[in-house]
Amino acid sequence: MDLRQKRYADTVVLSPVGRIDHSTSEGFKAALAPYMARCAVGLDRVLLDFVSVEYISSVGLRVLMLASKQAKTQGGSLGVAALQPAVKEIFDISRFTMVLDVFPSVREGLARLSPPALAAFDAG
Numbered sequence: 001m002d003l004r005q006k007r008y009a010d011t012v013v014l015s016p017v018g019r020i021d022h023s024t025s026e027g028f029k030a031a032l033a034p035y036m037a038r039c040a041v042g043l044d045r046v047l048l049d050f051v052s053v054e055y056i057s058s059v060g061l062r063v064l065m066l067a068s069k070q071a072k073t074q075g076g077s078l079g080v081a082a083l084q085p086a087v088k089e090i091f092d093i094s095r096f097t098m099v100l101d102v103f104p105s106v107r108e109g110l111a112r113l114s115p116p117a118l119a120a121f122d123a124g
Helices: 025-037 058-073 085-094 106-113 115-123
Strands: 004-008 011-015 018-020 045-049 053-056 078-081 101-103
Touching: 004 115, 011 025, 011 106, 018 058, 025 058, 045 058, 045 106, 053 058, 053 085, 058 078, 058 085, 078 106, 101 106, 106 115
Parallel strands: 011 045, 018 053, 045 078, 078 101
Antiparallel strands: 004 011
């Protein structure tokens, strides 16, 4: 799976596209891995922009859960923003909103994760 990337100061915004399910979850995990390695205290914050994700299955949620655990272990910050209605419903039903920081928009996610990243976003 291809992740579009944009950097705003100390935060990387990653934008997956399509479905995160059994056939794409390993690709998503592999694409996410180098960013999660840098998602640590004093390094990068990571915000996943889900505006173009139309569906996520339980295996996709597992990838997110593992990424969240890795970020916490490393002292990093990971968030998810801009969930589409179907994906938001899946997050709500599975209570993933309690596992991850979920934000209504990328801008709100940046505001919470990093004031310098928000300033860069607003300037760009």
